[in-house]
Amino acid sequence: MIPPFPEVDQxxxxxxxxxEHVFHVSFLTLQLFDQLSLWHQLTxxxxxxxxxxxxxxxxxxxxxxxGKGHHKESLxxxxxxxxxxxxxxxxxxxxxxxxYHRKSIPSPHHERFTALPPSEQxxxxxxxxxxxIGDALDRTHRQLIQQVQMEIHDQSWHFLxxxxxxxxxxxxxxxxxxxxxxxxxxxxxxxxxxxxEIGVLFFVFSAFFCG
Numbered sequence: 001m002i003p004p005f006p007e008v009d010q011x012x013x014x015x016x017x018x019x020e021h022v023f024h025v026s027f028l029t030l031q032l033f034d035q036l037s038l039w040h041q042l043t044x045x046x047x048x049x050x051x052x053x054x055x056x057x058x059x060x061x062x063x064x065x066x067g068k069g070h071h072k073e074s075l076x077x078x079x080x081x082x083x084x085x086x087x088x089x090x091x092x093x094x095x096x097x098x099x100y101h102r103k104s105i106p107s108p109h110h111e112r113f114t115a116l117p118p119s120e121q122x123x124x125x126x127x128x129x130x131x132x133i134g135d136a137l138d139r140t141h142r143q144l145i146q147q148v149q150m151e152i153h154d155q156s157w158h159f160l161x162x163x164x165x166x167x168x169x170x171x172x173x174x175x176x177x178x179x180x181x182x183x184x185x186x187x188x189x190x191x192x193x194x195x196x197e198i199g200v201l202f203f204v205f206s207a208f209f210c211g
Contacts (some may be wrong), residue, residue, distance in 0.1 A: 015059035026054035029134030053097035075099035100128035129181035136173035
């Protein structure tokens with residue numbers, strides 16, 4: 001998946017030590033963005049900004065020995081970099097979306113967040129809500145989840161997670177980090193594993209005995 005802006009590629013090459021993880025997170029996060037388009041009603045440009053934030057969300061690890069506070073370091077590195085492909089306002093969206101991929105969600109006590117216009121605050125919240133789950137779905141950094149399929153109901157959203165093996169850590173973390181999306185959507189969120197080989201075996205079994 002090609003980075004959406006040249007500056008993203010430059011930052012990745014300079015700071016990212018685990019590109020497999022961030023590329024997979026961006027892959028999963030964009031699946032969520034595309035399937036929830038009727039809810040978020042954001043634009044293709046917002047999709048590019050989310051793509052950038054997903055790829056850059058962990059570059060702050062390069063500035064800390066143990067990862068503590070790396071989300072804030074990611075914001076700082078994005079903010080201090082010279083961008084020509086996006087506007088100042090768009091850079092702020094990318095930086096703050098990356099910052100909120102972990103730990104606390106946006107709060108009235110966060111001065112930088114509250115300095116944004118209300119429409120931009122909501123934009124950041126929606127993008128960060130999706131990134132938090134996309135990141136959680138690669139909790140073990142093993143790229144176990146191959147695809148996310150959404151089932152949309154009136155009162156609930158179901159995340160069907162296609163994976164070849166157990167994904168207990170990913171599901172637990174997704175539930176923990178779904179708080180922002182649950183707050184914004186006002187839906188109940190459920191995460192369910194789906195192992196492709198089980199579906200194939202069931203199909204073969206059914207075809208043999210019922211065909």
